[in-house]
Amino acid sequence: MTKRNALELKGVKKNFGRAEIIRGVNLDVHEHERHVIIGPNGAGKSTLFNLISGRLKVSDGSIKLFGKDIHNMPAHKVNRMGLSRSFQVTNLFQNMTVMQNLRCSLLWSEGHKYSFWKSVMKQDRVTEHAMALAEQLNLHKQADTPASLLTYAEQRALEVGCTVASGAEVILLDEPTAGMSRTEANDAIQLIQRMTGENTLVVVEHDLSVVFELADRISVLVYGEIIATGTPDEIRNNAAVQEAYLGTEVH
Numbered sequence: 001m002t003k004r005n006a007l008e009l010k011g012v013k014k015n016f017g018r019a020e021i022i023r024g025v026n027l028d029v030h031e032h033e034r035h036v037i038i039g040p041n042g043a044g045k046s047t048l049f050n051l052i053s054g055r056l057k058v059s060d061g062s063i064k065l066f067g068k069d070i071h072n073m074p075a076h077k078v079n080r081m082g083l084s085r086s087f088q089v090t091n092l093f094q095n096m097t098v099m100q101n102l103r104c105s106l107l108w109s110e111g112h113k114y115s116f117w118k119s120v121m122k123q124d125r126v127t128e129h130a131m132a133l134a135e136q137l138n139l140h141k142q143a144d145t146p147a148s149l150l151t152y153a154e155q156r157a158l159e160v161g162c163t164v165a166s167g168a169e170v171i172l173l174d175e176p177t178a179g180m181s182r183t184e185a186n187d188a189i190q191l192i193q194r195m196t197g198e199n200t201l202v203v204v205e206h207d208l209s210v211v212f213e214l215a216d217r218i219s220v221l222v223y224g225e226i227i228a229t230g231t232p233d234e235i236r237n238n239a240a241v242q243e244a245y246l247g248t249e250v251h
């Protein structure tokens with residue numbers, strides 16, 4: 001049975017001035033899969049994420065989310081259509097507590113405006129859901145702690161929690177284990193696996209042990225082009241990938 005595509009990129013290009021940074025990317029991300037994008041520094045991974053999430057306009061080509069065109073839609077509309085990009089730590093509400101951050105994302109998923117925040121704060125249902133998420137994130141003991149006082153790893157966990165709480169089916173995570181110790185990174189992978197269950201996940205990641213642990217499929221972006229897409233084993237054994245990027249790291 002053919003798998004439904006959550007995301008479909010066809011001939012996507014992005015120029016900055018005369019520099020062509022994304023050079024005709026074709027990429028299918030299947031529904032429910034964990035798809036990791038790897039590539040050397042400057043390959044264009046962040047730019048690709050910015051194009052998918054609507055932060056940047058494509059210069060050419062198309063991007064579909066569950067069959068609907070989303071390229072050149074503003075980021076908030078792409079988000080409303082079911083795609084959420086992990087907020088960087090700096091985008092958490094730093095002065096708000098863990099619970100308030102989670103509530104905010106839950107309310108966004110239900111379409112409330114932030115201006116209704118105070119009245120809706122009383123809703124027991126939202127509170128219960130936020131507490132359940134805090135427990136899943138192992139942040140329930142810090143439920144009333146402002147985000148700014150959490151450790152770095154806890155902030156990244158909360159960021160994942162808020163992304164999941166926002167109700168998107170497709171989740172983009174940008175280097176979710178960057179700056180973490182090995183133990184923290186392992187915990188973060190487990191948390192991502194636990195929290196994102198049935199979601200479709202697209203992840204940019206540098207740490208190859210994380211990549212091979214997390215990915216159902218991997219795409220390798222080199223110099224603005226995807227040179228290979230496949231299962232972790234296929235990518236490990238792909239001669240072009242080894243030559244262009246992975247080199248001895250695989251071995």
Ligand SMILES: Nc1ncnc2c1ncn2[C@@H]1O[C@H](COP(=O)(O)OP(=O)(O)OP(=O)(O)O)[C@@H](O)[C@H]1O
Nearest residue numbers: 016017019021039040041042043044045046047048
């Ligand atoms: N707004 C911009 N204007 C001009 N050039 C840009 C812009 N954004 C990115 N670039 C250039 O595009 C190229 C790809 O950058 P990008 O950040 O997408 O790569 P990356 O694969 O995410 O790199 P890294 O792994 O180091 O984060 C780089 O040469 C960068 O300088």
